[in-house]
Amino acid sequence: MSATEVDPATTNSPEAAMASRARFAALVQRQGAFAIFVLVMVVASFSFDSFLSRGNLTGIAVQASFLAMLALGMTFVIMTGGIDLSVGSVFALGGVLAAWGSQHGTLVAFALPLGVCGLIGLVQGLVIARGGLPPFIVTLAGLLFARGLLLLLTDEGAKTYKVPAGSSFRKLAQSDLLGVPYPVLLVVLFFAIGALVLHRTSYGASVLAIGGQEDAAELMGLPVQRTKVLTYVASALLAGFGGIMIASYTSSGVTILGVGLELEAIAAVVLGGTLLTGGAGTILGSLIGVLLLQVIKNVINQVGSLDSDWQAVVSGSILLGVVTLQRWLTRAERT
Amino acid sequence: MTSTTTTTPARGTGDPVLETVGVTKTFGGVHALRGVDFQLAPGEIHALVGENGAGKSTLIKVLTGVYAPDAGEVRYAGETRHFRGPSDAQDVGISTIYQEVNLVPLLSVARNIFLGREPRNRFGLIDVRSMNQQARELMRELTIELDVSKELGRLGLGAQQMVALARAMSVESRVVIMDEPTSSLEAKEVTTLFTVARRLRDRGVGLVFVSHRLDELWELCDRVTILRDGRWVHTGPLAEMSRLELVSSMLGRDVEEVASEGATEFGESHRRSEEPAMVVSGIEVRNRLHGIDLTVRPGEVVGLAGLLGSGRSETVKAIYGAMHTDAGEVTVSGKKVRANSVRRALSAGIALLSEDRKAEGIIPDLSVRDNIALAVLPRMSRAGVVSEGKIDALVETFMRRLQIKASSPQQKVRELSGGNQQKVLIARWLCTEPTVFLLDEPTRGIDVGAKSEVQSLIDELAQQGLAVVLISSEMDELVEGADRIVVLHDGSAQSELDSRNLSSSELLRALAGDRSTDSPRGGQTGGPTDSPTDSKGEAS
Numbered sequence: 001m002s003a004t005e006v007d008p009a010t011t012n013s014p015e016a017a018m019a020s021r022a023r024f025a026a027l028v029q030r031q032g033a034f035a036i037f038v039l040v041m042v043v044a045s046f047s048f049d050s051f052l053s054r055g056n057l058t059g060i061a062v063q064a065s066f067l068a069m070l071a072l073g074m075t076f077v078i079m080t081g082g083i084d085l086s087v088g089s090v091f092a093l094g095g096v097l098a099a100w101g102s103q104h105g106t107l108v109a110f111a112l113p114l115g116v117c118g119l120i121g122l123v124q125g126l127v128i129a130r131g132g133l134p135p136f137i138v139t140l141a142g143l144l145f146a147r148g149l150l151l152l153l154t155d156e157g158a159k160t161y162k163v164p165a166g167s168s169f170r171k172l173a174q175s176d177l178l179g180v181p182y183p184v185l186l187v188v189l190f191f192a193i194g195a196l197v198l199h200r201t202s203y204g205a206s207v208l209a210i211g212g213q214e215d216a217a218e219l220m221g222l223p224v225q226r227t228k229v230l231t232y233v234a235s236a237l238l239a240g241f242g243g244i245m246i247a248s249y250t251s252s253g254v255t256i257l258g259v260g261l262e263l264e265a266i267a268a269v270v271l272g273g274t275l276l277t278g279g280a281g282t283i284l285g286s287l288i289g290v291l292l293l294q295v296i297k298n299v300i301n302q303v304g305s306l307d308s309d310w311q312a313v314v315s316g317s318i319l320l321g322v323v324t325l326q327r328w329l330t331r332a333e334r335t
Numbered sequence: 336m337t338s339t340t341t342t343t344p345a346r347g348t349g350d351p352v353l354e355t356v357g358v359t360k361t362f363g364g365v366h367a368l369r370g371v372d373f374q375l376a377p378g379e380i381h382a383l384v385g386e387n388g389a390g391k392s393t394l395i396k397v398l399t400g401v402y403a404p405d406a407g408e409v410r411y412a413g414e415t416r417h418f419r420g421p422s423d424a425q426d427v428g429i430s431t432i433y434q435e436v437n438l439v440p441l442l443s444v445a446r447n448i449f450l451g452r453e454p455r456n457r458f459g460l461i462d463v464r465s466m467n468q469q470a471r472e473l474m475r476e477l478t479i480e481l482d483v484s485k486e487l488g489r490l491g492l493g494a495q496q497m498v499a500l501a502r503a504m505s506v507e508s509r510v511v512i513m514d515e516p517t518s519s520l521e522a523k524e525v526t527t528l529f530t531v532a533r534r535l536r537d538r539g540v541g542l543v544f545v546s547h548r549l550d551e552l553w554e555l556c557d558r559v560t561i562l563r564d565g566r567w568v569h570t571g572p573l574a575e576m577s578r579l580e581l582v583s584s585m586l587g588r589d590v591e592e593v594a595s596e597g598a599t600e601f602g603e604s605h606r607r608s609e610e611p612a613m614v615v616s617g618i619e620v621r622n623r624l625h626g627i628d629l630t631v632r633p634g635e636v637v638g639l640a641g642l643l644g645s646g647r648s649e650t651v652k653a654i655y656g657a658m659h660t661d662a663g664e665v666t667v668s669g670k671k672v673r674a675n676s677v678r679r680a681l682s683a684g685i686a687l688l689s690e691d692r693k694a695e696g697i698i699p700d701l702s703v704r705d706n707i708a709l710a711v712l713p714r715m716s717r718a719g720v721v722s723e724g725k726i727d728a729l730v731e732t733f734m735r736r737l738q739i740k741a742s743s744p745q746q747k748v749r750e751l752s753g754g755n756q757q758k759v760l761i762a763r764w765l766c767t768e769p770t771v772f773l774l775d776e777p778t779r780g781i782d783v784g785a786k787s788e789v790q791s792l793i794d795e796l797a798q799q800g801l802a803v804v805l806i807s808s809e810m811d812e813l814v815e816g817a818d819r820i821v822v823l824h825d826g827s828a829q830s831e832l833d834s835r836n837l838s839s840s841e842l843l844r845a846l847a848g849d850r851s852t853d854s855p856r857g858g859q860t861g862g863p864t865d866s867p868t869d870s871k872g873e874a875s
Contacts, residue, residue: 200460202453205442209450212439219401219437220502221422222451279441 064294065183069242070265073235081211081278082135086142087239092258094243099161099253102169121236125229157255173249195283211278357407367393375541385562400424430503434515436495440488445470493524512543547644582847612802618663625827631802638817646826651773655687656680684770699749733762754785810839
């Protein structure tokens with residue numbers, strides 16, 4: 001608070017105390033996941049010799065890259081005050097379509113899943129924005145629809161399409177540049193673009209305005225409907241692209257993937273400090289949220305005696321803790 | 336206006352920049368506007384006034400493209416326009432500042448000013464530096480010092496309102512519509528707002544100004560349009576109108592009219608005991624109430640009168656603990672009630688029948704019985720188990736006593752008439768056996784028959800020894816129903832009238848502030864209250 005401030009609300013002492021508490025809340029909001037992430041990293045690197053090995057870290061990064069794609073789209077959706085439950089299924093559908101498409105050429109392996117997933121996103125977006133239906137229900141329908149379509153295409157999941165051995169499509173996720181795998185590079189690139197779009201374009205400004213106060217955004221003449229439609233399309237496209245990456249990485253269209261992945265994406269976004277009510281958050285925070293979840297998985301896998309199911313228990317507990325803290329702190333801020 | 340007329344042509348005489356012709360708008364069969372004609376000239380500040388439900392907000396929303404009129408048309412610069420949304424209206428140059436700040440609290444000040452029109456750099460990306468620079472310049476022009484990169488939500492309401500004003504200025508509008516912009520402002524901010532408004536006017540911008548603070552109208556505005564019950568009533572130069580004329584045409588009362596006795600169902604004055612049931616002293620709510628004192632004795636009905644925005648509802652809400660108070664004390668039967676707690680107020684014996692029964696009281700899908708029983712559930716249950724028999728008996732008693740017309744106690748409240756819904760709510764509060772009953776517009780929106788029933792019920796309750804505070808916009812109801820009337824003005828008690836020898840027109844005069852002997856709140860508007868032409872002269 002600067003001395004030149006004329007705003008009387010911040011000059012008397014109880015409000016000043018509230019302001020400092022609000023600043024602390026904002027700090028936890030923005031950097032809480034990062035602090036836990038660093039803590040887990042430090043503890044893990046002392047506990048396990050192999051944790052900081054190049055192979056292990058690269059593994060974590062590649063494993064995290066698929067979820068990261070979903071989380072990026074989810075960040076925008078949540079910032080508008082919405083939710084996208086369909087991304088896990090759309091991701092799996094994208095993978096199967098990419099694997100099938102790769103048998104007809106690399107171009108098809110990209111175009112087909114992006115086309116179908118984009119269409120699913122478009123329909124969801126239109127129904128949500130134009131029809132005014134709750135995103136929760138609409139994308140729940142999308143989840144069932146995409147999963148059903150996938151099962152239809154694969155004889156109820158029995159049929160796994162393979163990417164042909166010599167296909168250049170495999171290179172997408174299996175090559176690296178100067179030792180950095182392509183999926184990791186793509187995530188960095190996409191997140192950089194995402195941050196630019198959010199903070200430096202009018203679309204991004206609309207996203208934040210809609211999530212912050214939809215009525216106000218409407219009254220200010222912002223393109224509310226168009227922004228929402230675009231956001232759901234982008235989310236579905238990113239999920240589809242994640243599917244393309246996993247198809248290339250595994251050289252096949254694995255049908256059982258992506259179940260519950262939408263919830264992990266939501267968890268990562270919320271851990272990263274994006275308000276579930278919309279209007280505020282950072283792109284980088286979501287990336288850290290994704291990495292945090294992945295590192296926890298990795299650590300639990302390294303503890304030989306622990307069942308891998310502990311992953312979910314630990315992730316869930318951390319999520320609950322962070323969200324409770326956020327809520328508790330922001331309540332002071334917003335009264 | 337005589338001696339202060341300047342050589343420039345009278346304001347408001349140019350071709351209208353924005354007008355409505357015969358605009359009608361209905362919501363679910365209710366007429367919000369009926370054939371309203373309104374003209375805004377360039378270079379004038381045009382006051383738009385009317386009581387609750389007069390149609391001001393609806394008219395503003397039609398002008399700004401939020402609503403499309405059902406009939407009639409909106410013309411901008413002489414051309415008929417069909418705005419499909421607020422952005423259409425903004426694109427042609429109509430800006431609006433709303434009563435509640437309609438900005439995004441989580442975004443920065445600069446972001447809010449330029450949202451949707453951000454300056455771009457050569458890559459087509461938002462140029463944050465130049466955006467902040469331009470925002471700073473705008474704020475400097477408004478003589479407001481604040482950090483434009485700060486989140487809007489961290490500013491006080493007044494500062495937020497100034498940001499909204501900066502946003503309106505930045506679009507270079509030809510029309511600026513201000514819907515109660517001053518209701519959350521400090522005196523200094525009001526002065527700044529007025530300075531900016533006058534500057535815009537001198538540049539040829541047409542401004543529409545809505546405010547419930549009457550003093551402000553004469554200080555700032557050139558012409559006035561009065562709406563009542565969705566209809567156009569009057570348009571003319573403000574300087575030619577007295578406060579009393581303005582208020583009486585707002586309320587639809589002839590100044591000379593003297594109310595005939597017996598227009599309501601209230602009986603004669605009530606028996607009073609000398610020991611007060613409730614004493615309220617020095618209630619302060621920032622920007623709303625300024626040291627309200629009120630005493631009610633058992634068996635007495637005290638009326639609270641005042642124009643919209645004078646603080647009537649706020650007063651009872653503050654007493655009830657539903658509005659945060661900054662100072663003041665409430666005692667019931669000699670015992671102090673802890674402030675800012677509805678629970679404490681309830682257990683001390685204060686009940687509030689709120690103005691908006693749909694939003695704050697009735698639960699439409701529950702039965703009559705369940706709606707009545709809600710208030711007593713905590714008391715009538717033992718270890719969480721409710722005694723059904725006791726509730727049935729209680730509900731039956733009240734249905735009979737209040738003559739609630741329902742097919743059975745099981746009928747859903749939504750199926751009842753407005754008057755019977757109101758009685759259900761009154762019954763609910765009576766179940767709590769209150770000492771003091773605060774009634775906020777108990778007869779609004781209910782039909783004539785039910786109205787007189789509610790009125791005689793209030794009478795009866797007072798005769799049984801209940802202390803009643805009655806808020807009403809209907810003067811007959813106050814004059815005949817209340818024993819004393821406290822007149823509120825801009826959040827403070829202006830005068831107290833004995834209703835025994837009071838006529839409606841005297842009350843009207845008190846409402847308009849003509850009889851005020853106290854000075855208005857120091858410097859709140861900075862304008863004189865009695866001599867409109869003076870401030871007009873300064874403004875020119």
